Amino acid sequence: MRLIVNKIFxxxxxxxxxxxxxxxxxxxxxxxxxxxxxxxxxxxLNDLIDGGLRxxxxxxFILAGLAAAIGIPLGMAAGIYIQEYGRGRYANIIRDLSDxxxxxxxxxxxxxxxxxxxxxxxxxxxxxxxxxxxxxMIPVVINTTDxxxxxxxxxxxxxxxxxxxxxxxxxxDIVIKAAKVGIMTGVLLAFARIIGETAPLLFTSETSNYFxxxxxxxxxxxxxxxxxxxxxPEKASRDLAWAASFILTVLVLxxxxxxxxxxxxxx
Amino acid sequence: MEKLFQKISxxxxxxxxxxxxxxxxxxxxxxxxxxxxxxxxxxxxxxWNQEVPLNPVNETVHANAAKIFEDVExxxxxxxxxDEAIVDEDDEDMIxDEDDEDxxxxxxxxxDEEGSSAATKTVYxxxxxxxxxxxxxxxxxxxxxxxxxxxxxxxxxIAPKNISYVVGIAxxxxxxxxxxxxxxxxxxxFAPIVADLVGGYQVSLLTAGLVLGVMIxxxxxxxxxxxMNTTPNVLKESAYALxxxxxxxxxxxxxxxxxxxxxxxxxxxxxxxxxxxxxVAFLIGSIFVLPxxxxxxxxxxxxxxxxxxxxxxxxGESALFYLALILFIISxxxxxxxxxxxxxxxx
Numbered sequence: 001m002r003l004i005v006n007k008i009f010x011x012x013x014x015x016x017x018x019x020x021x022x023x024x025x026x027x028x029x030x031x032x033x034x035x036x037x038x039x040x041x042x043x044x045l046n047d048l049i050d051g052g053l054r055x056x057x058x059x060x061f062i063l064a065g066l067a068a069a070i071g072i073p074l075g076m077a078a079g080i081y082i083q084e085y086g087r088g089r090y091a092n093i094i095r096d097l098s099d100x101x102x103x104x105x106x107x108x109x110x111x112x113x114x115x116x117x118x119x120x121x122x123x124x125x126x127x128x129x130x131x132x133x134x135x136x137m138i139p140v141v142i143n144t145t146d147x148x149x150x151x152x153x154x155x156x157x158x159x160x161x162x163x164x165x166x167x168x169x170x171x172x173d174i175v176i177k178a179a180k181v182g183i184m185t186g187v188l189l190a191f192a193r194i195i196g197e198t199a200p201l202l203f204t205s206e207t208s209n210y211f212x213x214x215x216x217x218x219x220x221x222x223x224x225x226x227x228x229x230x231x232x233p234e235k236a237s238r239d240l241a242w243a244a245s246f247i248l249t250v251l252v253l254x255x256x257x258x259x260x261x262x263x264x265x266x267x
Numbered sequence: 268m269e270k271l272f273q274k275i276s277x278x279x280x281x282x283x284x285x286x287x288x289x290x291x292x293x294x295x296x297x298x299x300x301x302x303x304x305x306x307x308x309x310x311x312x313x314x315w316n317q318e319v320p321l322n323p324v325n326e327t328v329h330a331n332a333a334k335i336f337e338d339v340e341x342x343x344x345x346x347x348x349x350d351e352a353i354v355d356e357d358d359e360d361m362i363x364d365e366d367d368e369d370x371x372x373x374x375x376x377x378x379d380e381e382g383s384s385a386a387t388k389t390v391y392x393x394x395x396x397x398x399x400x401x402x403x404x405x406x407x408x409x410x411x412x413x414x415x416x417x418x419x420x421x422x423x424x425i426a427p428k429n430i431s432y433v434v435g436i437a438x439x440x441x442x443x444x445x446x447x448x449x450x451x452x453x454x455x456x457f458a459p460i461v462a463d464l465v466g467g468y469q470v471s472l473l474t475a476g477l478v479l480g481v482m483i484x485x486x487x488x489x490x491x492x493x494x495m496n497t498t499p500n501v502l503k504e505s506a507y508a509l510x511x512x513x514x515x516x517x518x519x520x521x522x523x524x525x526x527x528x529x530x531x532x533x534x535x536x537x538x539x540x541x542x543x544x545x546x547v548a549f550l551i552g553s554i555f556v557l558p559x560x561x562x563x564x565x566x567x568x569x570x571x572x573x574x575x576x577x578x579x580x581x582x583g584e585s586a587l588f589y590l591a592l593i594l595f596i597i598s599x600x601x602x603x604x605x606x607x608x609x610x611x612x613x614x
Contacts, residue, residue: 002514005512005514006512006515009514009517010425010513013417013420013421013425014417014425015417016414016417016421017417017421017422019414019417020418020437020438020485021437021438023441023484024437026452026456027441027448027452030452030455031448031452074279076279077275077276077278077279077280078276078279078280078283081273081276081277082280084276085273085276085277086277086280091280093284094284096603096607097284097287099602099606100599100602100603100606101283101287103535103538103542103598103602104290104599105541105542105543105544105569105595106544107542107544107569108542108591108595108598109290110572111294111297111576111587111588111591112289112294114576115294115297135286138282138283138286139283142283166268166269168268168272168273189443192443193443196443196444196447196448197445198445198447198544199544199569202573202577203576203577223445223447226447226451227450227545227548230549241451242451245447245448248447248448252444253443253444256439256440257440260436
């Protein structure tokens with residue numbers, strides 16, 4: 001009897017793993033079928049107004065890149081503070097708050113940026129979108145930096161100090177170097193996460209049908225446009241949405257896998 | 268230089284604090300108009316953007332305002348009659364004489380009711396999106412919980428190391444797929460099948476909850492696996508040595524040992540599900556009606572925001588910020604509970 005229960009339990013567990021894999025497979029296969037169906041290289045050459053995706057892809061990269069340019073230095077500096085300088089309560093409070101911020105609903109962050117940037121500046125803009133994404137990214141970078149720095153052995157720091165280096169030199173030249181791979185992985189995963197975000201951009205950057213590099217006006221966003229296109233009744237729009245989803249997913253998964261690959265190789 | 272570096276890193280760390288407090292205060296101030304207008308009655312009112320006769324609402328509004336702001340000295344009854352007079356005469360001078368709350372109400376009336384009869388006003392209530400959010404989250408958890416536990420057990424205890432590694436990566440990739448993709452896939456491929464099986468609408472509480480469940484599944488499985496992995500091998504081995512089966516080891520050794528961590532991961536997943544926007548937006552139907560069955564459409568807080576923010580202005584926008592504030596407070600509470608009570612204890 002015990003053995004039968006055991007067998008059933010193991011079977012159920014394997015079954016649920018298969019269910020999980022089946023969902024992944026189902027989604028990916030759907031994306032490939034629908035996406036490749038309407039995929040064409042001219043999508044990369046035309047803007048949305050001419051039925052292409054060029055402006056959206058460029059726009060999404062600029063938004064996420066800008067967010068990374070804001071979020072990575074801030075997040076890393078904050079992580080360094082928590083791990084290297086902050087001894088005591090304040091550092092712990094920041095660590096906890098950053099954990100909470102990591103799970104804050106992304107649409108609420110969008111509403112926040114809308115209230116503090118879009119309303120005062122009088123309209124949606126690329127800047128607002130990038131800042132919303134940066135707010136999403138900062139806590140993830142803090143978390144990674146904090147964790148990775150804590151893995152660096154204390155002896156390394158002591159050796160640096162013993163050689164007469166000042167603390168910031170030790171941190172920048174020794175500790176960060178030692179933790180570089182781990183931090184890079186974390187940052188890539190964070191980037192992969194924000195480049196696929198839609199909710200924080202809905203009312204901050206919105207999207208645009210035209211190619212633009214001007215960050216002070218509504219900015220083209222792949223994800224927001226997917227949402228718009230998918231809700232339109234014409235089949236052509238929905239096909240375009242599938243092609244865009246396919247490109248987005250491939251991008252996200254490639255960045256994500258690259259991040260994992262780096263760590264695996266170094267280990 | 269050393270000092271400067273230290274200052275910069277301290278300042279960056281403080282940004283977290285500033286942003287979180289900033290979010291709270293901004294949401295609070297942006298929703299002020301709606302909070303003053305509807306008070307806590309917002310939480311139990313199922314009407315959204317509906318015209319109701321002016322007088323009874325005005326009285327409840329004043330009752331609420333008086334409860335919240337005790338410095339309002341005016342008699343409720345007098346106020347109500349004053350307002351009637353003002354609306355009838357449309358007298359600018361008298362409006363200026365009224366206190367803030369009344370100004371707000373009247374300004375809103377001017378906006379919304381211009382051209383129509385002055386006897387109605389627009390009310391917003393948060394009950395439908397709040398109920399929608401809670402129900403979709405419950406459906407998602409009910410669906411995801413057993414499967415996630417099964418996957419975690421498989422990864423932590425059953426699968427050989429290399430299979431566990433590959434399946435683990437696959438599950439984490441599922442977590443990396445952008446939520447908007449889940450939404451599209453759910454709407455065009457998953458929902459029709461569910462609707463065929465269960466009946467009812469393709470866009471409904473049920474389909475939204477199930478897709479949400481698929482989304483939080485990998486997240487929940489990954490943290491649960493990590494908690495299970497903290498069980499010391501010595502414990503497991505001694506149980507096996509006593510002749511326990513794998514099921515018994517998992518049930519009697521690993522599960523009790525990592526219970527707190529597992530509960531923490533469930534609550535964390537719940538926090539995710541509460542705030543998820545895009546996957547739900549495709550599937551929930553987006554109508555402000557309380558669902559009368561599990562397979563009828565409704566709306567959730569994030570979706571209400573996503574779909575109505577663009578067109579909203581004045582009191583409507585403020586009401587959306589009120590919803591955002593409620594969502595922020597709920598998820599803040601849920602996440603803190605998970606992080607500080609359960610996951611800390613697990614460490």
